[in-house]
Amino acid sequence: MTADSEISEQPIEPATDVRPVDSEVVLARGHLHPAILLLRLLDAMRQSVVTVVAGLALGLPWLLAIAAGMFLLQLGYALARYLTLEYRLTATELRVREGLLHRQERRIPLDRIQDLGFESTILRRALGLTVVLVETASGSGVEARLDALSRSHADHLREVLLEARREIVAAQQAEDDAITGPGTADASAADNSTATASTAADEPEWLVHRSTSKELFLRGLTDLRLSAFVVTGFALFEMADYLGFLTQMSGVARGVRDWFAQFDPVVLGLLLLVLLLVVISFGVITGTVGNLVQFHGFQLTLRGSVLHRRFGLLTTRQKTLPRDRIQRVTIEQPWLRRATGYGVVKADSAGGSRAQGEDTAGGWDVVVPLTRLENAFALLPALLPGLEREHLPWQRGSRRLVMRTTIVGVLIGLAGAAALWSTAGSLALLALLTIPIWALLGILAFRNLAYALGDRFLALQHGIVGRYIAYLPTAKIQSVVVRQSPVEQLLGLAELTVHVAGGSPTRLPDLTIENALELRGELARIAAIAAARDWQTRANATATRPPADRVGESQLDPAAPPAGDRRPWTEPRGDGPAADEDHDRPGGAPPDSSRPL
Amino acid sequence: MTSAVATPTERLAPRVIVYWLLADGISATFLTGLAWFIGRPIAAEWDKWTPTYEWLLLAACIAFLAVAVLSPPLAFVRWRFGFLDDLLLMRYGILFVEERAVPVRRMQHVDMTRGPIERLFGLATLVVFTAGNEGSAFRVPGLRLARAQELRDRIVEARGDGRL
Numbered sequence: 001m002t003a004d005s006e007i008s009e010q011p012i013e014p015a016t017d018v019r020p021v022d023s024e025v026v027l028a029r030g031h032l033h034p035a036i037l038l039l040r041l042l043d044a045m046r047q048s049v050v051t052v053v054a055g056l057a058l059g060l061p062w063l064l065a066i067a068a069g070m071f072l073l074q075l076g077y078a079l080a081r082y083l084t085l086e087y088r089l090t091a092t093e094l095r096v097r098e099g100l101l102h103r104q105e106r107r108i109p110l111d112r113i114q115d116l117g118f119e120s121t122i123l124r125r126a127l128g129l130t131v132v133l134v135e136t137a138s139g140s141g142v143e144a145r146l147d148a149l150s151r152s153h154a155d156h157l158r159e160v161l162l163e164a165r166r167e168i169v170a171a172q173q174a175e176d177d178a179i180t181g182p183g184t185a186d187a188s189a190a191d192n193s194t195a196t197a198s199t200a201a202d203e204p205e206w207l208v209h210r211s212t213s214k215e216l217f218l219r220g221l222t223d224l225r226l227s228a229f230v231v232t233g234f235a236l237f238e239m240a241d242y243l244g245f246l247t248q249m250s251g252v253a254r255g256v257r258d259w260f261a262q263f264d265p266v267v268l269g270l271l272l273l274v275l276l277l278v279v280i281s282f283g284v285i286t287g288t289v290g291n292l293v294q295f296h297g298f299q300l301t302l303r304g305s306v307l308h309r310r311f312g313l314l315t316t317r318q319k320t321l322p323r324d325r326i327q328r329v330t331i332e333q334p335w336l337r338r339a340t341g342y343g344v345v346k347a348d349s350a351g352g353s354r355a356q357g358e359d360t361a362g363g364w365d366v367v368v369p370l371t372r373l374e375n376a377f378a379l380l381p382a383l384l385p386g387l388e389r390e391h392l393p394w395q396r397g398s399r400r401l402v403m404r405t406t407i408v409g410v411l412i413g414l415a416g417a418a419a420l421w422s423t424a425g426s427l428a429l430l431a432l433l434t435i436p437i438w439a440l441l442g443i444l445a446f447r448n449l450a451y452a453l454g455d456r457f458l459a460l461q462h463g464i465v466g467r468y469i470a471y472l473p474t475a476k477i478q479s480v481v482v483r484q485s486p487v488e489q490l491l492g493l494a495e496l497t498v499h500v501a502g503g504s505p506t507r508l509p510d511l512t513i514e515n516a517l518e519l520r521g522e523l524a525r526i527a528a529i530a531a532a533r534d535w536q537t538r539a540n541a542t543a544t545r546p547p548a549d550r551v552g553e554s555q556l557d558p559a560a561p562p563a564g565d566r567r568p569w570t571e572p573r574g575d576g577p578a579a580d581e582d583h584d585r586p587g588g589a590p591p592d593s594s595r596p597l
Numbered sequence: 598m599t600s601a602v603a604t605p606t607e608r609l610a611p612r613v614i615v616y617w618l619l620a621d622g623i624s625a626t627f628l629t630g631l632a633w634f635i636g637r638p639i640a641a642e643w644d645k646w647t648p649t650y651e652w653l654l655l656a657a658c659i660a661f662l663a664v665a666v667l668s669p670p671l672a673f674v675r676w677r678f679g680f681l682d683d684l685l686l687m688r689y690g691i692l693f694v695e696e697r698a699v700p701v702r703r704m705q706h707v708d709m710t711r712g713p714i715e716r717l718f719g720l721a722t723l724v725v726f727t728a729g730n731e732g733s734a735f736r737v738p739g740l741r742l743a744r745a746q747e748l749r750d751r752i753v754e755a756r757g758d759g760r761l
Binding site: 479532 | 682683690694696697698700701702703727728735
């Protein structure tokens, strides 16, 4: 902790404002495209159609009045927005002014803007429009939304904006260098990474991954959860029950029942099975089509330190993901994808589009929709630089995990049997079946559970039927929690939870308490050092910069292809038993469930 | 490495037991009173009401009160907190034991809250926030006011920029 004492003695630099004097010169300005009014009109019509139909069908004139009122209100709002919204780009900031009664002007400093994202639905594209999303680096995600500009205006705005931003950051960097001198390794790393991000427009763009149609097709085909079977089966069961109930109600329904009754139970069972298959294949087909449409032409590229994703057939999306903001990368393999050797790569980031209420349907966290597992491992270093140099000593969780789930199964079974005893009699003993089931789940979970703490990454593998592998940069850790339930206390087990900013916490279940405490100590120590380094970076640089907590960032040669392409991973790393399929995993292979240690 | 595993040692102010007894006790007494003296006569009108239910209700009420009486001392016995270099450590929980570690420099801001009864006892609760959605707030209850202020100042000082 010697570094910390140095920091606290250092005087704190206030956030330096290095804006040029001529900040009022307008580089670009504009309004929304008038065609947006047409879209708004269609929107308003679409939204009032239900009310109008209901009003006509039910003969309720007041419903029609409400619909008309809503329609006019929406149109008026759209018109007001169109007339009043104006954006202006100066040398230092982007200003968006809008509002008729309540006027507001939002000013977004250029050095906070990471990039402009474009998104356009099929209608907007037909009209040559695009929604412009102003994305900031400070973790707040999408800062402003211009719906919509013409494509050429949007491109022009982006070009001018990135150019202006580059100049500002260069000026800031020069100033920082003047203040801090050559500076510590940390500070210069911060400058370099900011510079890398800022010069993004000049830099070559490296293709990290392009989804093939086969991959996207398979994504839909394997998009079948185990739970879907259970739910569908249950729904059909309910339906059959409902049919039985209906038969007592009316003659027609009785006819239906008689029709059903002419089959013997076996045929009826087969019929239900066919129905189940129909429902499931309907799900698969819609899923496949949906995936093909949503992720059509998916392309992941890296420019400087910013990842770009472009995808979509009807609604095209262009999303940026600054690499610094990635808090966790997960390779997800639910059962079917695991069986076929494919996985989805997802990245959790601080802030990000989800903060704006965008749901998972937008694919906000999907970095690669689907790819073969070895490809997924190979491109990880492009997302988490430094992972390729990492040695990850994989360790298993505690075997006592099986004991824990068995105890839970016993408790559930006993409670269930006791609760059902008075009604079901000895049949209630069937509830005790939870014991072997939970024991089996425990065995499966144990075979999949592994974790590793390297120099800069924490890795975790878990799953029961599927498998999930997660990598976390330890520098992003906010706090660490070790938790023990009563059963875990009995068995000397513990669950470790790692919290990061913004994203969901990562849980490492079923460690021995000794391992958990040791890991907690180690992680907390790393987190404290990283926090001190972030803090110092922030004190040195302006407060608006993205924290750069990777010292190694500056070593990334911008002229070289991303690490994922550069290193094909031909040599197995780590000292674990490396089987053929495990070659490619950065930092050594996690133990595979097919070969328990 | 084991040095970093060190468990925190500082306890809460003992009078927090009385405070918890009072604060939780009032609501527990009120709820059981409600259930027994108002809920029971109403339920007794129900034609399927049997003495078995009455015994169950009595047991539930007693258990509820017992928890309210027993949990404060147990919670006090379990609670530990303290600083380890730049880390704030906490350990607490009766059934579910939790140990948390938060680097001081990861804290976004520190609150000191004092409810009316807490003020009566001269107690304060320190709430520490880190960035993040879930599990971003950490509470250290039952601190003497002076100690809470000390801790807060220490955190502010350790962060060094006075921005808390």
